[in-house]
Amino acid sequence: AVLGNHSEVLDLGRADRLYRPPQRKAIRLRDRRCRAQGCDHPAPWCETHHLKSWASGGKTDLANAITLCSWHHHRIHDPRYEHEVLPDGDLLIRRRRAA
Known part of the structure; x- marks a missing residue:
């Protein structure tokens, strides 16, 4: 486990789906x-997103x-x-092209 200040667990693996406040x-x-x-949008206004989804084993x-504002998190x-x-670690989010 990776610990933060006050010995908070920061890396939970697959023990929990949701990120905890210290994370x-x-x-x-x-x-x-x-x-x-x-x-x-500043990080305090953002939501936490799994890059590899929990359902896919993330x-x-x-x-x-990664932090994403609500608009980008929905996209x-x-x-x-x-x-x-x-x-640089940013996400490029774009509309799919029609096939």
Whole structure:
């Protein structure tokens, strides 16, 4: 386990699906803002998102977490949109092209 201040567990693996308050605080401090490319909503206004979904075996760990504002968080779960992680760690979220 990775511990934060006051010996809070920060990496939960698959023990819990939801991020706990100490984890969300550490993620907000790391990310500072919504990590969607070009978005400047501050991290305290954001939600915590699993990069690899819990349903697909993703862990509730800091390395699998990213902050997204509500608008971008809804887009990332919308099948009409696709996303990719950019080299700087931001997410490029765009509407899928018609096939």
